[in-house]
Each structure stands twice: as structure tokens, then as C-alpha cells.
Amino acid sequence: MKKLITAALIIATITVSAQDKKTRSMPEKRIEAATPEKKVVVYQVFTRLFGNKKTANKPWGRKEQNGVGKFSDFTDRALSEIKKLGVTHIWYTGVPHHAMVADYTAYGISNDDPDVVKGRAGSPYAVKDYYNVDPDLADDPSQRLQEFKALIERTHKHGLKVIIDIVPNHIARKYEGKSNPKGVKDFGADDDTSVEYKRNNNFYYIPGKPFEVPVSEHYKPLNGEKNPLLDGKFTENPAKWTGNGSREPKPNIDDWYETVKINYGVRPDGTKDFPELPAGLADRSYQEHYRFWQNKDVPDSWKKFRDIALYWTGMGVDGFRYDMAEMVPYEFWSYMNSAIKMRNPDAFLMAEVYNPKEYRNYIKFGKMDYLYDKVETYDMLKAVIQGKSLPDPLAEIQGRLSDIEHHMLHFLDNHDEQRVANAEFGGTPEKAKPLMVYSATVGTSPTMIYFGQEVGEAGNEDAGFGKPSRTSIFDYIGVPSHQRWMNNGEFDGGQLSPEEKQLRDFYSRLLNFTIKSDALMGKYQDIQNINRKKTKGYSEGIYSFVRWSDNEKLLVINNFSWVTRSHFNLVIPADVIQSWALPDGIYRLQDQLYQREGVKLIVEKGIGTVDVAINPSESFIFKVMQ
Template identity: 75%
Template sequence: MKKTIITAMVLLSLSANAQNKQKSMDKNNTETPQEKKAVVYQVFTRLFGNKNTTNKPWGTIEENGVGKFNDFTDQALAEIKKLGVTHIWYTGVPHHALVNDYTKYGISNDDPEVVKGRAGSPYAVKDYYNVNPDLAVDPAKRLEEFEALIARTHKNRLKVIIDIVPNHIARKYEGKTNPKGVRDFGADDDTSVEYKRNNNFYYIPGQHFQVPTSDSYKPLNGEKNPLIDGKFDENPAKWTGNGSRLAKPDINDWYETVKINYGIKPDGSKDFPLLPDGFGDKSVKEHFDFWKDKDVPDSWKKFRDIALYWTAKGVDGFRFDMAEMVPYEFWSYMNSAIKMKNPDAFLIAEVYNPKEYRNYIHLGKMDYLYDKVELYDKLKEVIQGKSAPDPISDIQNGLADIEHHMLHFLDNHDEQRLASSEFAGTPEKGKPMMVISATISTSPTMVYFGQEVGEAGNENAGFGTHSRTSIFDYIGVPAHQRWMNGGKFDGGQLSQSENDLRDFYKRLLNFTISSPALMGKFQEIQKANSHITQGYDPGIYSYVRWSEHQKLIVVANFSWMSTSKFELKVPADVIKQWNLKDGKYNLTDALYGKKTTELVVINGEGKAQVSIEPSESLIFAIQ
């Protein structure tokens, strides 16, 4: 589901604190960049291996098929690795609410009136200590099948990331496989009051939960089901996941989930120890030590234990859903505990408020945050002709102190597909966006499965709609299925243009994970090459990246209609930092090795004649 914070959550939102920017690096801190860029390949686990091409709207699992853990064969993982990937985010692994009968495995049926779609939202987790039975060949051995996938992924030299959704859980949470001593969420709550510090939920005393209704939506598209009766047993009603305090939430609320209480009172005040001033400068160990003797809310302990459970099973990192709806003090507590068990844990947070970025990085000890509302949104505006590319420089400069922590992506399960008509229009038009997203900073790059072969998300799956690959339905992913080629994972059914696109992604991503310059310095040269003063195509964007042993000039052409020929200027301050003397230097495109030109340095300033095709990007390396 597309996440939007509603007004009802204002009292629970987390305001920026006094601690702000930390520019110093500390070898014991999470903020020391790795030596090479990382590339995260997000796969929607249920959809990745599905070979069924029926794609009936609202189709059942039998009609439309479903992928399994076992579909991630050694061959599939090896090909993902060859794409230039370092980490796989297996999306939708924890057992979530869905409409399917697994009662013979001791799993209760879920009420379709509090499930979105038929396959269910992966963000309505029903049991955190087990995995989605849909994903197993033998649901009785579903956990063992996932453990085997973790081992297989590691064997192919890839790291494993899964989701943790700390802000909310499924309305009907049932921990059927809890480790010894683990109590279910809400099992010990005092339900007679709206709020109590160690309650896991917020309650609406004296009121029963009422199923949301709508003239435009019917569960299972109106199909008959014995559990569809306009009722769901929840008394007293709980606050809904997005913070709605209505016993009958709106149909647009996250009604399939209930909000977790982290010790934020209904008036928005914090009912737990606060981090001391200046603690953003402290190391992970110092954060861990701070919480050792502190009394914290029960929900904190529950989610810490969940994260450590999966860490012990070999999971290498987590993507935290809607992290900004949970206080950063909790993140300090949990992330420091994770890092003490695995110092290399890879922690990604979904945060959309730029004013809070530094709090979640420095105080919350997050490794990476979504760079959605700045770089992603700006690139989307540029490709749609709503903005010139020049403001990209301001975004990058404004994030300079935290640029390494801003995860870059152009496609994910929440967003419109890059190749869709609602976004770039064609996968080829997305290529300059991808080059900029992957090379402008030291941060990791994320690619969503199928993006590399131009998947456009054209299916109306049922609950899920056109332009986004549905996360709520059983559905196939056509372009990805052509690459999958019946389980051969060799691209045997791809068109030539799809093959060419995958080759582009493979070249780009492999270059990024091996380039020392991309872990070095950035400087925009767009102002020196402004179309206002130079008179060339306003769709051009340019910058330089460099390290001691590699110097790059990146030029991207957002225009998809015309070739642009111009004289590129490299300012004197860059030439000086590069220690280049007057003379001529060969420039060769690092992606394909075919295009070359010369950088001519005269009186300390550089110039190069550039010819760039529509939607083309050039990464010139100085020879």
C-alpha cells in the first residue's frame, strides 16, 4: 500500500530534536561508509518465481499461481549476482494475513473484511516468528524452506534483507510458533484503558470494532465467503495502523492493521527515557550501553527480540516499514542491539520527512533512509518535463553531510513502475535517471525486480491497480517472466530491446560496485555548463566524481527526442583538485567503451566536445 501519514497521527509524529548534524566519522559508529557501493535487489518473493501467465483479476492462488522460496535456485541467484547485486531484499517473507485455507497446518483463516486483496498485504504481519505459508512447497516446513534460502543466498555471495514492520501488525495476530517464553502482542494488555505504557496496543474502551464499508469496494470483489458477514470480533476496538482512533475506520485507512504502542501517550508526549543531548555523536556501543539499565515499554522488547531472532538465523539486515511513525529512541535501542550481534547489519528505513533524516541516522542509528521526497521526486519531475535537472545539484549539496545514508531507487513495490506510462513512459527514457541515481553519491542503489527488463506494471490485478505491480494479489510479472524463461533464468524469452536494457543495467551496476570514484567526492559542474549561458539542450545534466585513482565526468541527456552536441566545461577548481596540467587527456565512456573524446586543459580550465544521444548517459573516465 502507498503510505501516507494522516492528520490523526500528528500528535504521535516525532518532531526534530536539538541534535542535528554529525559530520565526523567514528570507526565504532554505523556512519562509516563501506569501501564500495552496495546494490540492493528488491524482489517481491511471492511474485518472483511465479510462471503462471493467466493474470485473472482477483484470481485465486490456483488460477494465477504463486512463487516459492525454492524458485530462487542457484541459477537464479547467480544471475542476480552477475547483475551487480550485493544484497537481496526478500519482500513479504514474515507470515502475514491472507485469504487461503491453511487450517490443517494449525493456521487460522483470516477474515477477508480485514485483508486487502486476496493474497494480503505483506505489511499486515500475523506471526513474526514464522514465514508466509504461500511461499513454501510444504507449508508445514515453511520455516525450514526459508532457512535453506538464506543459506543458498549466502552460498551465492549475496546478503539477505527482510522486512520488519514496527508501526503496526495484522488485526488478527497469532504467534503460533513463538519461541519459549515469548508472549503474543496484546496478551498482557489492560484493555480497559486507551493507553498504558506497557500495553502493546491503543484501545477504544467500550466500543466494538466495525468493519469499514464502501460503495466502491467489496472484499474479494463481492465473492461469497463464510467469513464475509459484516463483522469482525475485536472488543474493545483498537487504534488502526495509520493512527485512526475510530472504532469504524475509513475504507482508506490501514484498517487491516492495528497500531503498536511504543510509549507515546495519546497527547503525543513520550513515556520513556530520552537520549541525552549530543548523543547523536555517540557510537553504537555507547547507545547499546545507555539502554542496558533502562526500563523501556514492552513493545520495544518484543520487536528487539524479533529482530535478534532473525539475525540469529542469518538474516543480514532489515528494511523497516514506516520507521518515522516510531520514535527514534526505540530505534537507538533496537538498532544498537542488532549491531552488537552483527556489526555489518544493513538497516534501511522508510522515512519521508527530510526534517527528521538526521535524527533517524544519528540518534536512531539507521544505516540508510529512502531518498524519495527529494532525489526520486525531482528525477520524476524532470523526466515528465515538469522541471529542469539543475535543482538536482541543490538536493545533493543539501544532503552532503548525510549523502551516504540516502538510499537511491526509481522503482519499488509502493511506487509506479519506472517504465509505466504514468512515470517515464518507456524503460529507455528511464536510463539517464538510473545513471544519476546510481552514480551521484556514495549511497546504495536499489533496483526492483523486473525493472532491469522494463516491466511496466500494466496488470489490473484486482485490489492492485495498473502501473504498480500488485503486492495484494496473486499475479504474474510479464517482462520478468520472459527473463525467467520457465525457470531457466537465462532471458530466453526477452525481446532484443529487453535484452539490451538488462545489459545496460548489468554494465551500470557492476561499474558502480567496483568504482573507487563513486565512493569519493562529488561536485556538480552544471552551473559551468548551464544551458542559460551556453545555449545547449536544457535536458543535459552533468557532474564529476573522483578519488585518488579514478576521475569521472558524468553527462546525462534527459531528452528523448534529439542528439545534443556541445562543449562541456570542467571548471578550474575541479581541474586544480584533479592536479591536471595544461594538455590533452583521453576520455572514454566507462559503460560501453565505445565513445571517446578529449579533455583539453588550457590555462587551468577544461573543455571537451560531447555528442550524446537521446536518453543516453556517458560516464567518461580520464585515461
């Protein structure tokens, strides 16, 4: 569902009309963000899969066959080992109760219709009840919310912050808020369904036309298995707009047909039916944004999602990852995020945004802390490792994002993307090492890794609805490399191969260094261009830059080539040497990944040189030792 980015961006134009004009009028000064003292590392876990010990991996398998993980699988030992990896925040993906093909009627939960469920376990982005959690994740489904609260407490006990998803653009076709707090009405409860649009309707409607289930000769729900609810029909009259914005009563099979789109007061023609933010608020604090919205009349959907976020904040959740945030107007984000920050100033708010032209709007006006750096940095790194580009354009990307670099979260793996170790991406986890070093050290922004990445998980399983190259989010399935580290609940890596152990050790060394380094929260300068032009032996796969603070100076050198060993004299230009206040002389360097010594920085006539020999897929983080 989530990979239909083109369709998403088309629909997103409804919500971002007239934003470019505002962006151009914004002050040029940099936002003064509440910057953490050290780097942040987010560990994304797909909660349903993390603790699963079964290895049958039968396509379309039931949970009794393929297994399912629980909240209780995040034991003290598991959380301790995650913390030791160098993690500061855990994003528990797929926690809110979503539509699935499973019988929980004994717990007062209605069965979902397989005609509007993707996979068997269901998409975590088709939320069915925002005030409760997935019953699959509980040992006792009747106590599922209490079990999640206990997980929050365990996570906090280990010094880790908790992040969960909020999916504001769409909800499950069969949403049932059976856990609503007193006085909270369900989505659509007061809607006027006789019209396509009304400001305080929660949904958009197609009056006079019932919903029709999409069909395809290439796909059958549950792979054709018999089910009493599986009849090619789903009662919804009138039909609602589909989650990705389709206005057809019978959406396409590639649409997000299992979901319906939320109305945020954007008329069908794209105009806005709510107060707009003055341009002067772009660089203002969340407190000023919060004051702006006081006594303003806003659409009903805004209030519903604000209350949902504050409900989870009140439970101890430390932050949120917002799904397809750019399909929702940034004015809403200003309204909700400022309310969250008033409750918890340290809340961690990250969002999925894929349109670089809108980055600054969602940061400055929407008060987002962090956005996915997918379309710029991630896509370029993928092109580099696939041999489609030299790494040099990375310098241009850093330049373009320099005013917002702190807000651009870096990653290589996540639930939407191909596993970096998969043949369709990098092919081997070793080839990802320099990409990971670059991602984790080039900026002051957070780094995110996806569970299993640190042991080379390749996502090769045919899970049923989910196909190889990604770890399926729609099915009950095992995650083989991760399961070897999990070692039947011991969480000691007891079944890992020597190569997998070495890879996890690399990730641990890198991530732990990043969360302790002062320089990585300091200044950055590219030295790529000068070395590309002047340095003999500086092969095409080499990329270098420097980072520094008052008490730490770093040289970061990556060899993105997986075949070429390079030997060259790296040049540290005079302006860097001057900024570092290094007089002529010889300085010892120590690699911060493996503590290797023997390399020296020679400063002569105000210019530095370092004799570097670097192997394929190798990286150095040299610290100047004084």
C-alpha cells in the same frame, strides 16, 4: 495501504514531537559511518511473485489460477544471474507470515477474515506471526521455516546478503504468534484493555466500543465472492487504534484497517513515556547507544520487536527494511538498531522515512544506516522525466543532503511506487536510463532496483485489489516482462525481446561498474551551474557532475531529454582540474558503460573542456585515462 503518506505523517507527529529542538542542538560534524569500500546494490524481489510462471492474470484470481512463487524458485541459476547483474544484497519482500485468504488449517494456521484482509493474497505489511514465514512461499508449508533457512544459505553461497522486512508500526488485526519461541508472550497478551493507553500495553484501545468493519460502495472484499467468513463483521472488543493511527472504532475504508497500531510508550497526547536520548549521542557510535540503554526501563513493545529482530539476525538474515519507520519514535530505533549491530556490526538497516526534517534524527539518533531518498531525489527525477521540471534543482538537493548523502538510498522502482516504465510515470523504460545513471552514480549511497525493472516491467496488470501502474503486492499475479526473463525457470532471458535484452545489458553494465568503482565512493562536485551559464548548446535536459578518488576520475553526463540531441563543449572548472592535479594537455576519455573511445579532455590554462555529442536519453560515464 502504504501510499497514504499524508495520513502517515499526521500520525507521525505523535512520535516526533520535540525532535526539531534536539536536531538544532546537534553538533554540525559529519557522522563517521562505517562506509563500505564500494557501492552497494540492493535487488528488491517480491518473493511471492518472483518465481510465478503462470500468465493467466485474472483479476482477483486464486493462486491455482494465477500462480504463486516459492522460495525454491530462487535456484542456484537464478541467484547466480541476479549476482551477475551487479547485485550485492537481496531484499526478499513479504517473507514474514502475513494475513491472507487461504486455507492452511491443516498446518495449524487459522483462517483470516476477508473483511480485514486487503486483496486475496493479503498485504505483506499486515504481519500475522513474526516468528514464521508466509506458508504460500513453501513447497511444504509444514517445513516453511526450514525452506527459508535453506534460501538464506543458498543466497549466502552466491555471495549475496539477505534483507527482510520488519514492520514495527502495526501488525495484522488478527495476529496469532503460534510460532513464538518458549517464553515469548503474544502481542497484547498482558494488556489492560479497559484503558486507552498504558505504557506497557502493546496496543491502544477504544474502551467500551467494538470494532466495526469499514464499508464502501466502491469496494467489496474478494470482489463480492462468497466466503464463509465474509459477513461484514470482525470480532474485536474493545476496538484498537488502526495501523495508521485512526482512533475510530469504525475506520475509514482508506485507513489501514487490516492492521492495528503498536504502542511504543507514546501517550495519546504525543508526549513520551520513556527515557529520551541526550543530544550528545547524536554522533556517537552504536556501541555507545547500546550502553545508554542498558538497565533502562523501556516499554514492553520495544523488547518484543528487539527480540524479533535478533531472532532473524540469529538465523542468518543480514539486515532489515523497516516499514514506515518515522511513525515509531527514534529512541526505539536507537534501542533496537544498536542491539542488532552489537550482534552483527555489518547489519544493513534501511528505513522508509518521508519527512526530510526528520532524516537526521533517524540517522543520528535512530542509528539507521540508510533512508529512502524519495521526497527529495526520487520525486525530482520523476518530475524531470514527466517534463514538469528541469534537472537543475538536483544540485540543490545534493547540497541540502551533503552531510548525510551516504545514508540516502536511491531508487526508481519499488513495491509502493508506480513502475518507471508505466505510462503514468515515464512511459518507456528507455526514458529511465539517465535517471538510473544519475541515481547510481551521484552519491556514495546504495542503489536499489525492483525485480523486473531491469527488463522494463510496466506493471499494467489489473490484479484485483491492486490496479495498474504498480505491480500488486495484494494479489496473486504474474509479472510479464520478468517472466520472459525467467523463461520457465531457466533464468536465461530466453523469451525477452531484443529491446528487453538490451535494457538488461544496460543495467548490468551500469550496476557492475558502480560496485567496482573507487571514484563513486570518493568526492563529488556539481558542474551543472557553470555549464548552464556558460556553455553554448548545453540544452535544458543536460545534467553533469564529476566524481573522483585518488586513482579514478569520472565525468558523468546525462541527457534527460527523450527528444533533443545536444552537442556542446563541456567545461571542467579550474578547481576540479586542480584537485585532479592535471597539467595542461590532452587526456583520453573512456566511457565506462560501453567502453567507447575517441572523446578527449583538453586542459588549457588550467581549465578543461570536452567535446560532447549526446543523444536523447543517453548517458556517459567518462573515465580519465592516464
